[in-house]
Amino acid sequence: MAWSLATFNVNGVRARLPLLLDWLKKAAPDVACLQETKVMDEDFPATAFEDLGYHTYFHGQKSFNGVAILSKSEAAEVAQGLEPGDGGQARVLAARFKTGWVVNLYVPQGREVGHEAWHYKLEFLDQVAQMLPRRFDPQEPLIVTGDMNVAPSDLDVYDPKRMAGKVSCHPDERAALERIEAWGLADLFRCHHPEDKQFTFWDYRLPQSFKRDLGWRIDLILATAPLVKACNECLVDTEPRGLAKPSDHTPVVARFE
Template identity: 45%
Template sequence: MRIATFNCNSVRSRLDAVLRWLADNAPDILCLQETKAQDAEFPADAFRMAGWQVAFKGEKSYNGVAIVSKKPADEVSFGLDSEPADPARLAHARFGKLHVVNTYVPQGREIDHAMYAYKLEWFARLKKYFEKNFTPATPLLWCGDLNVARHPIDVTHPETKTDHVCYHQAVRDAFEGVLSFGFTDLFRKHNPDLADYSFYDYRAPFNPEQKRGWRIDYVLATKPLAKKSIASSIDILPRTRPKPSDHCPLYADLKD
């Protein structure tokens, strides 16, 4: 089974790129973030005509999550358990015994901004969501753009990023708090020493030979699935093509 995550930065603007990636890589499940489309404007028919099932929740111009799959989900829900639920930031789908949670975590803007405090609170609420709805023994995948670099290896020049909302110690601690539920970072499990990135800022020239970016996108698994994982990688190819997202797809392969 292949599970993937991709912040597409507008599903309508990047529709051809997303469909191409699906055709080339054939994941069983693809989690999308920042779809930036209200539900009535989401290009669901294009996915279905290409043979994919899709569940989505969006809003105008911002946020938005979708779960694309080969098979239809048995159950789908959106949002956290507490208010504000933020349904355009969290999607949950069940496929038999397998649960997939797709999140687009708030970025936070600046350390002294109210959105950064909201981001820290969001992680705390997310941990409560996992604790209420699942156990560490649940076959659960948590995927998405989590807007945090966990370790120094996950960002270029980490010593210059200590006051950044995606690397500040408080947000890293908040992330660790959710991971303590029982999640394993599948990319790092299989690539313990690889400085590879899933996000490359549009504001800096992109050079695939001199990678300067962040790994803020994840596929995380509870123990029943982590022990079945056999590989994980970041696909930089879509970032090299015209009109790319600033993120790259990240995927993990698991034994069925």
């Protein structure tokens, strides 16, 4: 049976609620992975999503970070956080459905290369790489998705020369992402669009960044072999970024047969 999954860094679920609900009604993904919900669990607007027929799973904290999974079908199992730990930050939420496990990540942004936050980012990516073989099997259906805060290649940034060696484009970050993929995950968007310069994030601070398409592709849907095979489409839905009061990110959607 066909199904679809989306990832969307909403930059505040509460601030994004009207836009997000409209988008869910239209796009109707079976599973939606949200990042940067920026809300404590007791304040998560669960009923708004339940009204649209979604089960809601969320792992938040005050002010920052926060991840959620919305799903039309109920999860058989849910897991929060990373082993051995993710520094008390709400950045990882996984849920098991009939279609397999879905791991939703909000990878640290890292501030600047060399900054303490950047070392934490590399450590975080490394912990993801270590967690995968411990908990999963690359032969089984698995999605690892979210805001990776890494542009996998120079095709994935608007100005690779200017960004070379900078945060999100640094070789150490790319190597860390490649180690995650090397275990047995493929970047679905890139599988289906090997040449496309298509972004998922446009910085608010860059004037007219979206209009001028000065962006980054850092929101990824990675999948193990069975789901790579089953995936018949993976696209960036650029519309929500163009609406009023947008997130700085836009959703990525994958469809499976």
